[in-house]
Amino acid sequence: MLKTIRVAAWFTLVLPISAAAQQVDLDAAARTITEADYARRVGVIAHDSMQGRDTPSAGLDKTAAWIASEFRRVGLRGGAADGSFIQRYPLRSIAVDRDRSGLGGGSRRLEFGRDLAPLTGTVDGGQARGALVVISGRSDPARALADNAVRDQHAVLVLAPNAEVDQEVFRLLSSIRNAGAASVFVTNPVGDAAWAANAARALRPDVARGWGTSGPSALPFRPILEIRTRSLIELVQGRGIDVPALQARATGAMRVDRVSGLNLTLTQRMGEQAITAPNVVGILEGSDPVLKDEYVIFSGHMDHVGIGTPDANGDSIFNGADDDASGTVAVVEIAEAMAALSTPPRRSMLFLLVSGEEKGLWGSEYYSDNPTVPVEGMVANFNTDMVGRNWPDTIVAIGKEHSDLGQTLERVNAAHPELRMTAIDDLWPEESFYTRSDHYNFARRGVPILFFFNGTHADYHGLDDEPDRIDAEKAARIARLVFYLGAEVANTRERPTWNPDSFARIATDRPR
Numbered sequence: 001m002l003k004t005i006r007v008a009a010w011f012t013l014v015l016p017i018s019a020a021a022q023q024v025d026l027d028a029a030a031r032t033i034t035e036a037d038y039a040r041r042v043g044v045i046a047h048d049s050m051q052g053r054d055t056p057s058a059g060l061d062k063t064a065a066w067i068a069s070e071f072r073r074v075g076l077r078g079g080a081a082d083g084s085f086i087q088r089y090p091l092r093s094i095a096v097d098r099d100r101s102g103l104g105g106g107s108r109r110l111e112f113g114r115d116l117a118p119l120t121g122t123v124d125g126g127q128a129r130g131a132l133v134v135i136s137g138r139s140d141p142a143r144a145l146a147d148n149a150v151r152d153q154h155a156v157l158v159l160a161p162n163a164e165v166d167q168e169v170f171r172l173l174s175s176i177r178n179a180g181a182a183s184v185f186v187t188n189p190v191g192d193a194a195w196a197a198n199a200a201r202a203l204r205p206d207v208a209r210g211w212g213t214s215g216p217s218a219l220p221f222r223p224i225l226e227i228r229t230r231s232l233i234e235l236v237q238g239r240g241i242d243v244p245a246l247q248a249r250a251t252g253a254m255r256v257d258r259v260s261g262l263n264l265t266l267t268q269r270m271g272e273q274a275i276t277a278p279n280v281v282g283i284l285e286g287s288d289p290v291l292k293d294e295y296v297i298f299s300g301h302m303d304h305v306g307i308g309t310p311d312a313n314g315d316s317i318f319n320g321a322d323d324d325a326s327g328t329v330a331v332v333e334i335a336e337a338m339a340a341l342s343t344p345p346r347r348s349m350l351f352l353l354v355s356g357e358e359k360g361l362w363g364s365e366y367y368s369d370n371p372t373v374p375v376e377g378m379v380a381n382f383n384t385d386m387v388g389r390n391w392p393d394t395i396v397a398i399g400k401e402h403s404d405l406g407q408t409l410e411r412v413n414a415a416h417p418e419l420r421m422t423a424i425d426d427l428w429p430e431e432s433f434y435t436r437s438d439h440y441n442f443a444r445r446g447v448p449i450l451f452f453f454n455g456t457h458a459d460y461h462g463l464d465d466e467p468d469r470i471d472a473e474k475a476a477r478i479a480r481l482v483f484y485l486g487a488e489v490a491n492t493r494e495r496p497t498w499n500p501d502s503f504a505r506i507a508t509d510r511p512r
Helices: 003-030 035-045 048-053 058-074 167-178 193-200 229-236 243-248 321-339 362-369 406-413 439-443 472-491 499-508
Strands: 086-096 102-104 116-118 126-136 154-157 182-188 206-209 224-228 255-268 272-283 294-303 348-354 377-383 396-397 420-424 449-453
Touching: 003 182, 003 321, 003 472, 035 048, 035 058, 048 058, 048 154, 058 086, 058 272, 058 321, 058 348, 086 229, 086 321, 086 362, 116 193, 126 229, 126 243, 154 167, 154 255, 167 182, 167 224, 167 377, 182 229, 224 229, 229 243, 229 255, 243 321, 272 321, 294 321, 294 362, 294 439, 294 472, 321 348, 321 377, 321 472, 348 472, 362 439, 377 439, 377 472, 406 420, 406 472, 439 449, 449 472
Parallel strands: 126 154, 154 182, 182 224, 294 348, 294 377, 377 449, 396 420
Antiparallel strands: 086 206, 086 272, 102 255, 116 224, 126 255, 272 348, 396 449
């Protein structure tokens, strides 16, 4: 009996010391997440040399390579299927094949790039034949388009010389297409340089998912395009159509004029190329022989929206410092801190930086559908997307109500007042942010999530989302909070659990 008491007393003495030592280790690791490191890393990812990190782009590949080098340097192992840090996923690059496309049947063939350009982005290819009608005026389109006035014909809407394609014009073009036009054109009167720039933008390849796609659309081929005003004048020359006069009445009652003796064939053929985009995956193996087969996932998206039209200062690069260099750096900082622990957490840690978020959550969808660790072993996902702006002492944690991760976060948050950071509930449920970032692809697979988000701001998707506007001191404190939260979940015997009602509603693609 005495021996038993002594053993029990020994455990009573040792366990608190062990827990205290573990906390000292955690605190030391957390201190590796510094304001200076955070600012430096945001400056790397959101630098002009990364060209806005569009998906796909050379700048995005450069960003992925840099993140992989950081993961390797801090001691993670590659988490892709081939053991490397880069998982590539398939995309399709789709563009108009100019050599096989054009509008023929008139005095000269109109060509894409020189005379024509898609207005609403590249669509599926096809061919449309019909006569030509020219439409002027804007008011009372229902009357003008009645009685099959444009059905199965190519219809050109003539705008005034100084008019722009605004929402009203888009509605008119849609009405013309819905009235059965074989194709719809709108005039563009700009000069050579402006047209060349416009056509180059319009004819850039569209990028689409390269997996799980159903192929060409089943919708009929009824494209909406731009036509140069001078090309239209040449096309209808000698056929009784006075284009300048139609421009002069472009704001009056809508009128449809038929062009006699002109039957045209619009051909739009598409070329397609198989390409890829990167995700970056790093793993820190857990220390528990059983729990190391379970994973806590930290995610963020490294892509942004690329390059656009230069502003008054000549800046054309959307650097995306907050969206989402800030969240990407949080993941890298947390990875470095976890790797600095003298003993890794019991569960394994998976650090995932995805691309294609701005296109529709592509990278995280591909990874969650083609995971490199079993979905059943994923116990939680902590997603950081825009954590470097707005309040200095508050971060929104979306998803708190859907699992007991919300309670765990509140407990961890309360245990670390030195962070001066309060994680609060979703302030914008009407915006449906829960479905708009990469955590959602894990939630639908049945993985409990929390999404850390500081809300949008005036620079959201703007040219001014620059590194010098990031509050790196605040972002570092958020990263430390997520670090402590991840360690707590990784070291606890029980897995996080869903709210049953939320699970039934959200986890629609969970393994059966």
